[in-house]
Amino acid sequence: MAIVAQALAAEFEARVPGQPAPKADELVVETPPDPAMGDLGFPMFAMAKVLRAGPAQIAKALEARVAAIPEASALGQAKAVGPYLNVSLARAPEIARVLAAVRSPGWGQGTSLAGKxxxxxxxxxxxxxxxxxxxxxxxxxxxxxxxxxxxxxxxxxxxxxxxxxxxxxxxxxxxxxxxxxxxxxxxxxxxxxxxxxxxxxxxxxxxxxxxxxxxxxxxxxxxxxxxxxxxxxxxxxxxxxxxxxxxxxxxxxxxxxxxxxxxxxxxxxxxxxxxxxxxxxxxxxxxxxxxxxxxxxxxxxxxxxxxxxxxxxxxxxxxxxxxxxxxxxxxxxxxxxxxxxxxxxxxxxxxxxxxxxxxxxxxxxxxxxGLVNLPSGRMKTREGTVVDADDLIDELSRLAVAEIEAKGREDSVGDLAGVGEKIALGALHYYLLQTAPAKDMLYDPEASLSFNGDTGPYIQYMGARASSIIRKANKGEGTHVNGTPRPAKLESDADWALVRRVAAFPGAIEAAAAKVDSSIVANYLHDLAQDFSTWYRDNPVLANPDADLAASRLELVIAVRATFAAAARLTCIPFLDAM
RNA sequence: GCGUUCGUAGCUCAGCUGGAUAGAGCGACGGACUUCGAAUCCGUAGGUCGCAGGUUCGACUCCUGUCGGACGCACCA
Known part of the structure; x- marks a missing residue:
């Protein structure tokens, strides 16, 4: 980002001397719609008027200027795509940075409200x-x-x-x-x-x-x-x-x-x-x-x-x-x-x-x-249509336990009643949080009980799957035991996409805090679950013939699990190692 | 009547301080379990973003109006 700002400053100097260029933290950054287009996108529309040139022309000029900056190549590559200057980050260093950040204490936490x-x-x-x-x-x-x-x-x-x-x-x-x-x-x-x-x-x-x-x-x-x-x-x-x-x-x-x-x-x-x-x-x-x-x-x-x-x-x-x-x-x-x-x-x-x-x-x-409505209409004390909190959680717990039993997983979860209750709370809290606070919402008991799709239990399940892989790895099951984690091993598009998702976690917290809106973290959690789900299906971790790749992916799974746990805590969704 | 707020796919919801083909889940249809747990995954169909203007190079996003829903307009809390 600093590099892009530097290039932009040079361009400003050349075209309109004396005009101050935007600083690094003033630049508009977004994510390109297709990962193949790059990891970061800088739209140049706003510059067009000041520089008296077309946005595409500016992007093109910046591409050349970035290439001329010696330190730039270590950080990534800039490419003009129409009116955008897109940056593809150098993957290995970024992967190393993210994995290290996850391992450091207080992963995801920020300082935007320090001292407040x-x-x-x-x-x-x-x-x-x-x-x-x-x-x-x-x-x-x-x-x-x-x-x-x-x-x-x-x-x-x-x-x-x-x-x-x-x-x-x-x-x-x-x-x-x-x-x-x-x-x-x-x-x-x-x-x-x-x-x-x-x-x-x-x-x-x-x-x-x-x-x-x-x-x-x-x-x-x-x-x-x-x-x-x-x-x-x-x-x-x-x-x-x-x-x-x-x-x-x-x-x-x-x-x-x-x-x-x-x-x-x-x-x-x-x-x-x-x-x-x-x-x-x-x-x-x-x-x-x-x-x-x-x-x-x-x-x-x-x-x-x-x-x-x-x-x-x-x-x-x-x-x-x-x-x-x-x-x-x-x-x-x-x-x-x-x-x-x-x-x-x-x-x-x-x-x-x-x-x-x-x-x-x-x-x-x-x-x-907003109010919580039922499919049958508004809750009214006098009409006895109020859904009692304890009764609701009891009912959800009961159904969660029934689900565990139906899957024959009683032995794996250990404390059946305890896990059932945690699934119930995950279902309930996620359901209540996924909708932006300002909106009235519809509480559909059946949908929240289905445990399918965009729900708390789905998120908990993905966390449990990550835990499960780690558990096996710790028992020595897998090729990773003979390998060494190397960030460069995770440069494939699939691994990289998941790394990027993990890396987005601190930003989600900061945005949620700034807007006082926890649905941002809830929605992030769902995106993470979905990305992880797709990823682990096609990308073997422990069974990988490449030992270094296995060890590297295990690191990534550990990072994903840590992110699940941290994000779940922020949204009152109990994290489960098995369910 | 006045004020606040919401109005995105059949249903429930996302969509970052305006920006590159508007996204999920459910439901529908069609696929995938001798392979790290199928509470899963993949694919198909489905939207003139309530409507009409305006600002802008560009509007689901901002402004005005309008329609529809919710909530409020107590010497109750």
């Missing part, structure tokens, strides 16, 4: 019911993005803001008071969060027989706010059940948090800042006594920040929480992983924080994601 602190808030469940499919999308996005940002050198803090107060919590409490008879989750043999969820559903049913039950719930909320002992105690007990059950689901699916915030601790936090803003004239007091902010000049509406009785609302709390977070852990970025239905809320929130004068408010980011 990023807070990621995600999951944020209510404590009145267990996690459902929508949470699973949220959780895997949050966890995966956190890992990707960390891989680029950021110091990441994962935060879970638990909604443990409010009218919805009172509803499950009320149902329990009426019908629970003091039973515990153990009594009913239920996972504790499911137990709580059962009473939330029951509340809905109770509405049919007692129509003033909504008012009773409201009354319960008042008692809660007044701090009535009995109410608070029941609240604590039920929250404990809900949260501990939810935490089991996190553990099961490989999610974790550095910090748990509880809304019951934070819900009054913002009031002080609203009063300050009022004093500064940023907010105003409406005729009815409520405090509001007028955001109409930026295309948003008026928004109430404190009720007329002086109590705080949702957004007030978020203002307080954001400020408190930045005070206790100053960060360069805060990412809220929250469903797209709250886009407006976050726009308003960020704007208010800006008006309060917080410079860091411009580094707040709402990672908005």
């Amino acid at each position: 602190r990023v807070m990621v808030e995600f999951s944020s469940p209510n404590t009145n019911k267990p996690l459902h499919l929508g949470h699973l999308r949220n959780n895997v996005l949050g966890e995966s993005v956190s890992r990707i940002l960390a891989a680029e050198g950021a110091e990441v803090r994962k935060v879970n803001h638990i909604n443990d107060r409010g009218i919805h919590i009172c509803k499950s409490m009320l149902a329990y008071m009426k019908k629970g008879e003091g039973r515990t989750p153990e009594d009913e043999g239920l996972k504790s969060d499911h137990f709580v969820g059962k009473y939330y559903v029951l509340f809905g049913e109770l509405k049919a027989e007692a129509k003033d039950i909504e008012a009773e719930a409201q009354e319960l909320l008042v008692q809660w706010e007044a701090g009535e002992t009995a109410v608070r105690e029941l609240w604590k007990r039920m929250n404990e059940w809900a949260v501990s059950g939810i935490k089991k689901t996190y553990a099961r699916t490989g999610k974790g948090f550095d910090l748990y915030d509880y809304e019951s601790d934070t819900y009054e936090l913002g009031r002080r800042f609203v009063h300050e803003g009022l004093a500064k004239g940023i907010f105003f007091k409406a005729e009815d006594g409520s405090v509001q902010v007028d955001l109409e000049d930026v295309g948003l509406d008026k928004k109430v920040l404190l009720r007329k009785d002086g109590t705080s609302i949702y957004i007030t709390q978020d203002i307080g929480t954001a400020i408190e977070r930045h005070e206790s852990w100053p960060h360069d970025k805060l990412i809220y992983v929250v469903a797209s239905e709250q886009q407006y809320h976050f726009k308003v929130l960020f704007e208010i924080l800006k008006r309060l004068g917080f410079e860091w408010a411009r580094d707040l980011h709402h990672l908005s994601y």
